[in-house]
Amino acid sequence: AAAESYASALSEVAVENGTLEQTVSDLEKLEKIFSDEAVAEFFDNPTVPREEKAELIGEIAKSSELQPHVVNFLNVVVDNFRASIVPQIVVEFENVYNSLTGTEVATVTSVVQLESQDLAQIAQHVQKMTGAKNVRLKTQLDPALIAGFTVQYGRDGSNLIDMSVRKQIEEIASEFELPAVPLEV
Numbered sequence: 001a002a003a004e005s006y007a008s009a010l011s012e013v014a015v016e017n018g019t020l021e022q023t024v025s026d027l028e029k030l031e032k033i034f035s036d037e038a039v040a041e042f043f044d045n046p047t048v049p050r051e052e053k054a055e056l057i058g059e060i061a062k063s064s065e066l067q068p069h070v071v072n073f074l075n076v077v078v079d080n081f082r083a084s085i086v087p088q089i090v091v092e093f094e095n096v097y098n099s100l101t102g103t104e105v106a107t108v109t110s111v112v113q114l115e116s117q118d119l120a121q122i123a124q125h126v127q128k129m130t131g132a133k134n135v136r137l138k139t140q141l142d143p144a145l146i147a148g149f150t151v152q153y154g155r156d157g158s159n160l161i162d163m164s165v166r167k168q169i170e171e172i173a174s175e176f177e178l179p180a181v182p183l184e185v
Helices: 001-019 018-033 037-044 050-064 068-079 085-103 116-130 164-173
Strands: 102-109 134-141 151-153 160-163
Touching: 001 018, 001 085, 001 160, 018 037, 018 050, 018 085, 037 050, 050 068, 050 102, 050 134, 068 085, 068 134, 085 102, 116 134, 134 151
Parallel strands: 102 134
Antiparallel strands: 102 151, 151 160
């Protein structure tokens, strides 16, 4: 509930400023920074002086080129000892962003980083399938796929397009009813 409240308040400011796109980008940067538990622990630690926290927030703001309202938001979160919920706030903000902009988020997993034209084709395909106004792709790497890629989309990520070699091998093995062979990479 707290994460929703923070996300809702931040989205209102971003809409008023006309900076919704940049704000979602800034939050993705914060998500990466706060995915390290040590960062949240530092900010949530009541024995760390506020000046040290402010100094680190300043460094984060400068190195990540955060907008002033995102820096203010981060200060409020830290002052309320809520740094540990930044990842949940980001998820909630993305949900608000997606509903405001008619955006579908899809996660593309591949063995190697895909070229931008390949990602654009995947985004167009997801857009056609979902009827969304916009599609945002998140990418991740997974060598266990052997080759190819997978695309997960839908509000809860329940829809899957699997174009991986691993899936093809599993399908062939099931046709021959062969015992499962662990695939080592």
